[in-house]
Amino acid sequence: xxxxxxxxxxxxxxxxxxxVLVRRNAIIMFLCIELQLNAVNLAFVAFSRLHGxxxxxxxxxxxxxxxxxxxxxxxxxxxxxxxYETVNVDNFKLLRW
Amino acid sequence: xHASLAAVLVQGGQATAEAAGHFEPFYPGLIILLPLIGxxxxxxxxxxxxxxxxxxxxxxxxxxxxxxxxxxxxTLPSLIGPGVMxxxxxxxxxxxxxxxxxxxxxxxxxxxxxxxxxGTFTVDAAIQLDQLSMIMMMVVTGVGFLIHVFSVGYMKADxxxxxxxxxxxxxxxxxxxxxxxxxxxxxxxxxxxxxLCSYLLIGFWFSDKEKADAGKKAxxxxxxxxxxxxxAMFLLYVTFGTVDFVAVFxxxxxxxxxxxxxxxxxLFFFLGAAGKSAQIPLYVWLPDAMAGPTPVSALxxxxxxxxxxxxxxxxxxxxxxxxxxxxxxxAGVGVLTALFAATIALKQNxxxxxxxxxxxxQLGYMFVGVGVGAYSAGVFHLMTHAFFKALLFxxxxxxxxxxxxxxxxxxxxxDAQDMRNMGGLKAHMPITWVTMWIATFAxxxxxxxxxxxxxDEIIWQTxxxxxxxxxxxxxxYTVYWVIALAAAMLTAFYMTRMMVMTFHGTNxxxxxxxxxxxxxxxxxxxxxAVLATLSVVxxxxxVPESIRESFLGLGPLTSEWLHHWLEPITAQxxxxxxxxxxxxxxxxxxxxxxxxxxxxxxxLAIAVVATxxxxxxxxxxxxxxxxxxxxxxxxxxxxxxxxxEFYDRxxxxxxxxxxxxxxxxxxxxxxxxxxxxxxxxxxxxxxVISMFQTGSVNTYAFILTVGVLVILGVSIF
Amino acid sequence: xxxxxxxxxxxxxxxxxxxxxxxxxxVGSLLFMVTTLASVAGTYVLLEAHFLAAIQIIVYxxxxxxxxxxxxxxxxxxxxxxxxxxxxxxxxxxxxxxxAMAGMLQRQLRGSGxxxxxxxxxxxIDAAIAEHGAIGAIAEPxxxxxxxxxxxxxxxxxxxxxxxxxxxxxxxx
Numbered sequence: 008x009x010x011x012x013x014x015x016x017x018x019x020x021x022x023x024x025x026x027v028l029v030r031r032n033a034i035i036m037f038l039c040i041e042l043q044l045n046a047v048n049l050a051f052v053a054f055s056r057l058h059g060x061x062x063x064x065x066x067x068x069x070x071x072x073x074x075x076x077x078x079x080x081x082x083x084x085x086x087x088x089x090x091y092e093t094v095n096v097d098n099f100k101l102l103r104w
Numbered sequence: 105x106h107a108s109l110a111a112v113l114v115q116g117g118q119a120t121a122e123a124a125g126h127f128e129p130f131y132p133g134l135i136i137l138l139p140l141i142g143x144x145x146x147x148x149x150x151x152x153x154x155x156x157x158x159x160x161x162x163x164x165x166x167x168x169x170x171x172x173x174x175x176x177x178x179t180l181p182s183l184i185g186p187g188v189m190x191x192x193x194x195x196x197x198x199x200x201x202x203x204x205x206x207x208x209x210x211x212x213x214x215x216x217x218x219x220x221x222x223g224t225f226t227v228d229a230a231i232q233l234d235q236l237s238m239i240m241m242m243v244v245t246g247v248g249f250l251i252h253v254f255s256v257g258y259m260k261a262d263x264x265x266x267x268x269x270x271x272x273x274x275x276x277x278x279x280x281x282x283x284x285x286x287x288x289x290x291x292x293x294x295x296x297x298x299x300l301c302s303y304l305l306i307g308f309w310f311s312d313k314e315k316a317d318a319g320k321k322a323x324x325x326x327x328x329x330x331x332x333x334x335x336a337m338f339l340l341y342v343t344f345g346t347v348d349f350v351a352v353f354x355x356x357x358x359x360x361x362x363x364x365x366x367x368x369x370x371l372f373f374f375l376g377a378a379g380k381s382a383q384i385p386l387y388v389w390l391p392d393a394m395a396g397p398t399p400v401s402a403l404x405x406x407x408x409x410x411x412x413x414x415x416x417x418x419x420x421x422x423x424x425x426x427x428x429x430x431x432x433x434x435a436g437v438g439v440l441t442a443l444f445a446a447t448i449a450l451k452q453n454x455x456x457x458x459x460x461x462x463x464x465x466q467l468g469y470m471f472v473g474v475g476v477g478a479y480s481a482g483v484f485h486l487m488t489h490a491f492f493k494a495l496l497f498x499x500x501x502x503x504x505x506x507x508x509x510x511x512x513x514x515x516x517x518x519d520a521q522d523m524r525n526m527g528g529l530k531a532h533m534p535i536t537w538v539t540m541w542i543a544t545f546a547x548x549x550x551x552x553x554x555x556x557x558x559x560d561e562i563i564w565q566t567x568x569x570x571x572x573x574x575x576x577x578x579x580x581y582t583v584y585w586v587i588a589l590a591a592a593m594l595t596a597f598y599m600t601r602m603m604v605m606t607f608h609g610t611n612x613x614x615x616x617x618x619x620x621x622x623x624x625x626x627x628x629x630x631x632x633a634v635l636a637t638l639s640v641v642x643x644x645x646x647v648p649e650s651i652r653e654s655f656l657g658l659g660p661l662t663s664e665w666l667h668h669w670l671e672p673i674t675a676q677x678x679x680x681x682x683x684x685x686x687x688x689x690x691x692x693x694x695x696x697x698x699x700x701x702x703x704x705x706x707x708l709a710i711a712v713v714a715t716x717x718x719x720x721x722x723x724x725x726x727x728x729x730x731x732x733x734x735x736x737x738x739x740x741x742x743x744x745x746x747x748x749e750f751y752d753r754x755x756x757x758x759x760x761x762x763x764x765x766x767x768x769x770x771x772x773x774x775x776x777x778x779x780x781x782x783x784x785x786x787x788x789x790x791x792v793i794s795m796f797q798t799g800s801v802n803t804y805a806f807i808l809t810v811g812v813l814v815i816l817g818v819s820i821f
Numbered sequence: 822x823x824x825x826x827x828x829x830x831x832x833x834x835x836x837x838x839x840x841x842x843x844x845x846x847x848v849g850s851l852l853f854m855v856t857t858l859a860s861v862a863g864t865y866v867l868l869e870a871h872f873l874a875a876i877q878i879i880v881y882x883x884x885x886x887x888x889x890x891x892x893x894x895x896x897x898x899x900x901x902x903x904x905x906x907x908x909x910x911x912x913x914x915x916x917x918x919x920x921a922m923a924g925m926l927q928r929q930l931r932g933s934g935x936x937x938x939x940x941x942x943x944x945x946i947d948a949a950i951a952e953h954g955a956i957g958a959i960a961e962p963x964x965x966x967x968x969x970x971x972x973x974x975x976x977x978x979x980x981x982x983x984x985x986x987x988x989x990x991x992x993x994x
Contacts, residue, residue, distance in 0.1 A: 011831065026842035028809065030905060031907060042841060045881075055942065063872070064967055070876060079988065088896050099799070103797050
């Protein structure tokens, strides 16, 4: 079941990447990043069947970081929304030449 | 460094035990240090004077040195400058007398600290006391002291008085480093240092562009020679791994006699010597160097610095003895310079220019001496020349001083240095007149004055060398001998011409002006008197045996003292020469012995002086303002064979053109173009790449993904 | 039986993931995400990571997703039902890039020589679960070997809380 799990992980990661690339809604992009994180977590768990408990421990930390990231990220989105009244990233173009 | 300086003062350094023999050096480091201290003190005074005069100018006026007593900045140097020189001279005398009684065979090397150590190569800050450096030290400090004293009178009215003495002391410091250093590296330090001081002092009145340019010219021409010195030094290092005199000369005989390496080293050293000692083709700076104050001309450009090249060749006698081609080159260049400069001196009207070309000519003689292996004769002429040429320059200085004040009194703009404006000065300045005639007899080689012995020995040695059993180019040396004799006659002619034009006949200065002509003050004529005495008796320290036994000599009272004194220095070279050339000749190419030719040349010299005296005395000389332009060959001589113009055309202008090409085309065009091109390219590429910086997070994520893919691809494939 | 369950979970997870990317409304995306998370939690169970499966449900699908939902509702984003997919060349290139990525991953996976056989690491986990229980198996290394990282994670969370508060606080100006 390890190989199929890794394949699933890869598929989820690719879909997540696609989502980050093509969606304009900041929150959805954020969700897709979470999806990528989950795909990686799945790979870790699959690998823990080969290499031991460390894989699961790493997943634990990734989840914590994801939680922290979600908290901060969403706070940023909220303050951006207050400013622009939108979460469409095409409107945030200050960081350009 | 600090501790070492203390060691210099307290212990007099650490002498190497086995070399010391009976000779106990007496604070030799202090001899070098004293002029440096003088430089620092005078330098501080010069800076203070600079501040004071700047303050005065800012206040709307000008610093007045005459009313209300001279400030300390202009009184103290009169004590400091000559004072340190006197102390240094006395110390040198003490060391000299100690060495006289010691009969040391090996040089005494006193090392103070390690100057540099890189890998296997070390150079110590060490001084070498031996017979040659001792003679040079005596000349430098002795004549130097006299010229410092003279300067007190000569430069008194100059506002740059403290600066002048600072430079002069610094010069002596470097000159002593040059002659006392124990390695070529240290010698080079002194070599460059005296060059710097020469530059500073030639351009002493730097607000006059011509004089500043003369300083530059001296500096640049000397650089050409310095390249030779450096290359020779590098070659020595590559060959022997050291540049210490003792070590190099010890190993030198492992080189093949006449080999290309030793010839190259000797020739490169000679290039350096030719630059410093104003030999063809690098002599052009010395006549221009007369732009400096006259005592400077006496000290640097006659008595000491310009003889550094002779000192170098004499010091490297072993190398030159091993390279007969180099020896022939040295002697050839020397004899040509002697003749060439003498011809130019025939037609010069500037009193200092005559003396300058005379100096070049006499330096040529010294190189003939060291070139034919007569190192002691070369050094001997160096010493006597220091006496009488310093005397001539100081005498000329006294004349110019007097002339200058005469013209100053009427605000005339006539040239105070032009001999056509002089004449009849003997009535106004008798002491100067007498002493300068003594120097003229000495330089003309008339018995019993100093120049007779030194010059005749050089000429004789040329003949003797050419006639040696296995002499390399006997015919060549015969030609040298003839030219040297001819140049000696020219010397007698132009010097007498100068004396007559300056001191005899009727005065051409002008009615009003001539009332202000006066004898120099005692502080100026006292050095003249001392030098005149030396010019009379200086030659008797080295009387060849054949002359001593004849009616020209004093028999057992005199000896070839200098020759024997320098024997430890020249023994190795003499030995090499004897082994390869066989015995020197005892008769001239056309017959006759040493005594006979000495007699002939002195009789000829007297005859030339007498004839010239009548000839020039009868000719009517008109003041410079009314003089007509010369024609024909005289004009060529007056214009110094057009050598400066030739150099301008052949060397300076092509260099300027090439430089301009490199500037305009290579630098401004290609190099700047490339640099700017790189800049423009970077900006262009940056502009294109900045297009990717859309500000859109998606694009960034996209580029990031591509980057990840690339890295992934590289790690996979 | 286990295999069938896995493929069911996998199918639901992939479907949910596609839904996240394709759904018109943010809330729809979110719900698809919850589905995916739950399915992945199922595969965790099948891979003997029971504790992780539990916190995946509790923390991820529960807390974090609810946080997202709150934000969506707070910003009142539930109504804009137009697709905000980027189109045109950009989308094509994106698909190409993603396809290349998939290809690379597939190639790498095939070349890795990983089989389905459980290795010594997995057997150690099984033994630990048998001895300490599902939580004990992960708790023991977490509080011994990785205790420093664990504590630092606590600090990280604290910083995140402070940061989120500061950022989201309405400026009283």
